Amino acid sequence: MxxxxxxxxxxxxxxxxxxxxxxxxxxxxxxxxxxxxxxxxxxxxxxxxxxxxxxxxxxxxxxxxxxxxxxxxxxxxxxxxxxxxxxxxxxxxxxxxxxxxxxxxxxxxxxxxxxxxxxxxxxxxxxxxxxxxxxxxxxxxxxxxxxxxxxxxLLDDEPLAFMRLGMWLERAMQTARMLDVKHHMLGPARRGGESPVEVAQWSALLYSCGAAEAYAKRGPRSAAPQGVAIASFLLGEPLLPRSVLGCLDRAAATLTRLREEGESGLGGEAAAHLDALRARLRSRPLEEIVAGGIHAELTHLIDETSVVAGHVERAYFDPDVEAQRALLT
Amino acid sequence: MSRSKRRKPIRKRTATRASEPPRPLFEGYTPLEGAYDELFTGGGKARRGRGPVVRRLDAVGVRDFRLRQRLADNSFLRSGITFRVYSDQRGVEKIFPFDLIPRIVAEPRWGRLERGLVQRVAALNALLADLYGDQKILKDGVVPKEIVLGSKGYLSQLHGVRPPGGVYVHVAGIDLIRGPTGDFLVLEDNARTPSGVSYVLENRLVMKRVFPGLFQRLAVRGVGEYPQRLRAALDGLAQKHVREPGHSVVLTPGQYNSAYFEHSFLARRMGVPLAQGSDLFVHDDRVFVKTTKGPERVNAIYRRIDDEFLDPEAFREDSLLGVPGLVRAYAQGNVVLANALGNGCVDDKAVYPFIPKAVRYYLGEDPILDQVETFLCSEDAARQHVLENLGSMVVKAVDASGGYGMLFGPTSTKKLQKEFARRIQHNPRGYIAQPVVELSTCPTWTKGGVAPRRVDFRPYIVTGRESWVLPGGLTRVALREGSYVVNSSQGGGSKDTWVMGSDDDAEEAE
Known part of the structure; x- marks a missing residue:
């Protein structure tokens, strides 16, 4: 197209x-x-x-x-x-x-x-x-x-794939931003448990991501405080189509398909960046990431997801004419 | 206001209300004196072949009609069938007002019109081939050289270039009017990028949606195949003359263009990509489109960008809309451009008076369609006549369109007439004048009920290896009372145009 x-x-x-x-x-x-x-x-x-x-x-x-x-x-x-x-x-x-x-x-x-x-x-x-x-x-x-x-x-074809790719990347960033706003309620520095207001805030965050029922079904999987459990869920639950990792996984699958169907080898940089991001989220237990300074992690995720979008843009949407000419000769 | 006027005494609104017959739509309709009315005779009877439609609309009644008119308007809004008015970058989107009372053209008149249109397009095409070739018509003195070659639309750098298949006017929109006798007259030719066909198709869809019953058993001819016809014309020429395989595309100046809806509509219905200039590039005198899988060849372009913006290498350097090198590719015969470059010299209003001569010269036939008497201001005697009669004539700039650059004598101020006199003397080649023709009228829905409003007609002719006339066309209507101006930019609207057989004629008398 x-x-x-x-x-x-x-x-x-x-x-x-x-x-x-x-x-x-x-x-x-x-x-x-x-x-x-x-x-x-x-x-x-x-x-x-x-x-x-x-x-x-x-x-x-x-x-x-x-x-x-x-x-x-x-x-x-x-x-x-x-x-x-x-x-x-x-x-x-x-x-x-x-x-x-x-x-x-x-x-x-x-x-x-x-x-x-x-x-x-x-x-x-x-x-x-x-x-x-x-x-x-x-x-x-x-x-x-x-x-x-x-x-x-729509036909399950290129246009829909680019739509999905845009949707997954956008959603990954949105969830990351929402989490980031609550990051100040987390972290090892806090003591004395969670106040009812904080619990309400975490619950609101779940609702904002449309993930409250999913979370209830999944249930807290560790003894961590509720804030950490919810943040971990929204950050890294691969089955949740709104978690950051869930979105990035789906974006990666979409991109892989686009690259397999294209013959020009385009999209390599975007894919590499995306894979590195996902690997990083999977490299440590989620609770550890959350407890160990989630703000820095989320900032990194948001920035890198933008970089992925930028690579997609250059590879597919705004190709340089000279590069296209080179493909002809 | 009309509502309060029609409010009946209370006793009438009680028991009988449900069964009370609706007030007939055309009740009290009076055709405009001196004009040909498309539906009714001067005596107020339905014209031959129009009876069934008139009866059905009468049966719909005023109340229900008003409701359906509103449904139609909502339908356009809902579908986003709008044009943009340039006021700022965001643009204001407007609906092209649509009037639900159809305009009808029946056999045998349609058949004759069709032949006349094909003939005229053939002559325009032959004239272009000649002007960019041997220029025989000029050498034989049939058409004055300085008029044609002096047209802004004549691109001398294309002299000697023959487009693929020798076709110049792939899409023609010939504007017609009907004088008081009811005969169709050519008012002007559009051989560059005539617009409006998307409204023809959309109007019909909306019409069928809100008035399904009106169509039953009337055998109104369909208009929906236009996009496929256009695509077939382009593909056919490309296959035969460009040979290497490639895409056909529609080329648009972009989404802020006022006709963007149409460009997008046509691409969609033709099933081809809609490209902008920046999507295309020329390599080795061949045109390519940038895709997500690398460059792909383009062999035919239905372009909706004007000549001068099409290729910054050949024309306006500052054009950001065009494709550098496109003219080279075209000159090498590597791409079909529809319409061809340089067509503006035959739809120049100063060349128009010579088209009947071109018909005779190239085709050896008498023109089937008449046209309006025209005075060339570049000729001394004619100019004198025009300057002395400005108050009763229509003066037009030869290269303007859309109803701009025009003086409509009878309704103009002395000041404007003076201004035009000055302009004409300053640039005689730039103006022509015509006597005012009383346009035909069609019953049209207005706030005060159904009233006669003036209409014109633009049929579309698609030419690939042969010509095809869309059985229908764009009827534009001057919605303001007393107005002659049908352009959408100036208070015009449109109507569905029905081409029908004459089978029903028998039951209707004049």
């Missing part, structure tokens, strides 16, 4: 995944802040940090610890100056869909376009004011519907 179009497929799913994650995250947080008494800076600031928007938010809106919750939510959902706001993610998802109309199915397009119209034509705004939980649910459902339609209406 055309390189640029492959790139649009990759980004299409990244943006939809981001939309889904954010809608879920905000929805969970809304209910969470009602349940537990939290210091102001623990209420909404973490979401701004997960989105990597701390500085811009401070500049455009104010101190997240002191502005009203409403301002944070508005920023996360509607602000067009926030490049990762819900409305911007949907806009860019749709822009990528617009440039891949000949690749995606009509149902996928209509689903995404419905979501866009919902946000842009008033009914979404009305729901946001009148029944916010339903608003987030609708956004999340529509995004999930889109991702499901990709799996059920």
């Amino acid at each position: 055309i390189s640029r179009v492959a790139g649009s497929c990759f980004w299409l799913h990244r943006y939809v995944e981001r939309t889904e994650n954010l809608a879920r995250l905000v929805r969970v947080n809304r209910s969470f802040v009602l349940d537990v008494p939290l210091a102001d800076h623990d209420r909404w600031l973490p979401l701004i940090i997960v989105c990597g928007e701390r500085e811009r938010f401070a500049e455009l809106v104010g101190d997240a610890a002191t502005v009203p919750d409403q301002a944070v939510e508005d920023y996360l959902v509607w602000d067009v100056n926030n490049p990762v706001s819900l409305v911007e993610s949907v806009r860019w998802a749709r822009e990528n869909a617009r440039t891949t109309r000949e690749v995606i199915s009509l149902e996928m397009w209509e689903t995404l376009n419905d979501l866009w119209n919902y946000l842009k034509r008033g009914s979404g705004r009305r729901a946001y004011r009148a029944d916010r939980d339903a608003f987030y649910k609708r956004v999340k459902d529509q995004a999930d519907l889109f991702l499901g339609l990709a799996e059920s209406t």
